[in-house]
Amino acid sequence: MSTLHGSWILDHTQGYLFIWGEAWRTMDSLESSDDDSVEIPFHPLRINKKELLSSLKSHNIALDKLLELDKSGQRITANSKIFKEKWQTQIITVPTQTGADEEELLPVLSGKMLSDTIDTSTLSLYLWQVEGFRLNPLEAGKFLQALPLGSLQQSDAFLGGELRFWSQIYRWSLDLLARGKFLPGLSHQEDGKVRSCWTPLLDSSVDQARLAKFSQLMPLGCRAYQLDPDNPKLEEPQELLLGFLTDILDVQLRNCIDDNILPDKELLVHSWLQSLGQDYASLEAEDTEVKRIETAINNWTLPVQDYLVNYADHKLKQNEFRTCLVLTPPLPGEINWGHFDWKLEYYLQAIDDAEFLIDAETIWQNPIEYLDIQGRTIERPQETLLKGLGLAARVYPTLESSLQESNPLQCKINPIQVYEFI
Structure with a gap:
């Protein structure tokens, strides 16, 4: 039986959910990873695309039906180019058993890490490549919503601890939406552009307690996904959480707001308000105009600025x-x-x-x-x-x-x- 894994991954443009699977195999059936041309070997227990889709389907999750429509408005199918492009590789850090000469490496099956039969003294952390689907925030929300409800404890061997965790965080984001815990703003991008954004507002004691609790409960596996293999690190739990909430809330709100309610585009404030309902629309304006509206937004949000998530670095300015x-x-x-x-x-x-x-x-x-x-x-x-x-x-x-x-x-x-x- 296969186990589904995945986590939210921070990116400088937009975060995404990466999902992949693993399954127990006999030693004889494992693929060899002795290819010297591959700097980071492929995870020998990973499952391929066909196996992953079959596993999802067996749990009533049709991934292709959860994906966005393409630019022509047509439904993306499993055979479409866009769907195939979503199948990508990702580098992760995995507890690995080493042989006596430290040349024979085998990543530990996730289920074994929860048992008492594993000798942790023989384990080391190594980088491995896995293959899976990269889902944008809107697709990630649909996928996490389709997962069965459950606690953070291990209750379903089909779902790894990381995805059980993120399904809970997604439901927190829905609660923030229902309570109106978000505000619009401006974000300066690395390419110099300025775009509108929606940011979470965590000003209630309930949300503060949740942030602290979920930061402590985040499985280590959620932090093991690497964008820079030359400088591997474990992401900070709070930064991952706030990055997820920010991107998920942003796309959810853009997806349900009418962007044609303000036809007057001469004023920058109208362009800004209109862009809040568009997909990642940047604002074209002089620096002085941008500064003026940014000052107005800062003055407006001043009473709650300590509880607004910074869109650029996914951090909270809060004082305790x-x-x-x-x-x-x-x-x-x-x-x-x-x-x-x-x-x-x-x-x-x-x-x-x-x-x-x-x-x-x-x-x-x-x-x-x-x-x-x-x-x-x-x-x-x-x-x-x-x-x-x-x-x-x-x-x-x-x-x-x-x-x-x-x-x-x-x-x-x-x-x-x-x-x-x-």
């Missing part, structure tokens, strides 16, 4: 702490004396733990770049607090008076202002 306002009612004794004002007290709050609060007084007493407190390190605590208070004042101007102080701690508000605040 954010400004928190705690509303405190007057004490019974204060009410008896006719004092009905409430307090809005200022804190820094950990994004991943709502109960972790550091009061503003502690922040101002420590004018340092990094504050170590209660087992955590807060980067630029005073700057983070002031930035958050400034953004809060834009939403609730009543705070502005307290920000005239050099070290604001709180803001007193009357019951009517409390109602307005809530």
Whole structure:
């Protein structure tokens, strides 16, 4: 029985999903990899195109029906040129058993790595070539959606751990779409062009927790795919996750947006909005015009910029702490004396733990770049607090008076202002 593998691979233009398969074979049936002309040998346990398609079909997955239409609008078939071009080679790092002389190499079958019968002392990491299908983001989404639902644990020998993992991440991307967790922007490409883009917005505690959890749970196999064999490395889990979410969300949104709603193309902002519904449309404009609209977008997204994924490098600018306002009612004794004002007290709050609060007084007493407190390190605590208070004042101007102080701690508000605040 064959096992299906695959992972998301970052590329400087657009990421893609690469899928391939392996199957147990007898030693006598293994292909020889002694060809000196091949610098990196082919994985002897890989399955060919026919076997892979047959394996997918046996699990009710017709790959050709999941692919995009060609430029003429015709359905891509298994015999079409485009379909054949999607069959490519990929270099991966695989645990490999070595013989006594270290010349006889055999990659370990993925199922064996989960058993206790393998002697890990005989294993080393080697580069191997595998053959499989390269799926663009839109095709990858359709493919992952067609996979059976399951947990991250091994429950189906047909699917390798990497694809079970990415099917879960794809469903996270659908959840982001349903909740409207995305914003439009501009991206500067390596070729100097500027194009519109859609980027994920991970500003909720739910998504922050998911990002941390999935980064920890990502199988090592997801990080083993190599674009540069001369400099092999394991990709960072968070960068892979954010790259996947960015590309998947971008194509999903472009695919469902009408790009003919703004006929006026004289203004760059109209061209930008229209391009958000087109396939990777670049903006042709003077640098000053691009800078103007980029400034407008940055000002618009300023309150949430720490939670927007950078389209170019797939990184999050987030700080692990954010400004928190705690509303405190007057004490019974204060009410008896006719004092009905409430307090809005200022804190820094950990994004991943709502109960972790550091009061503003502690922040101002420590004018340092990094504050170590209660087992955590807060980067630029005073700057983070002031930035958050400034953004809060834009939403609730009543705070502005307290920000005239050099070290604001709180803001007193009357019951009517409390109602307005809530």
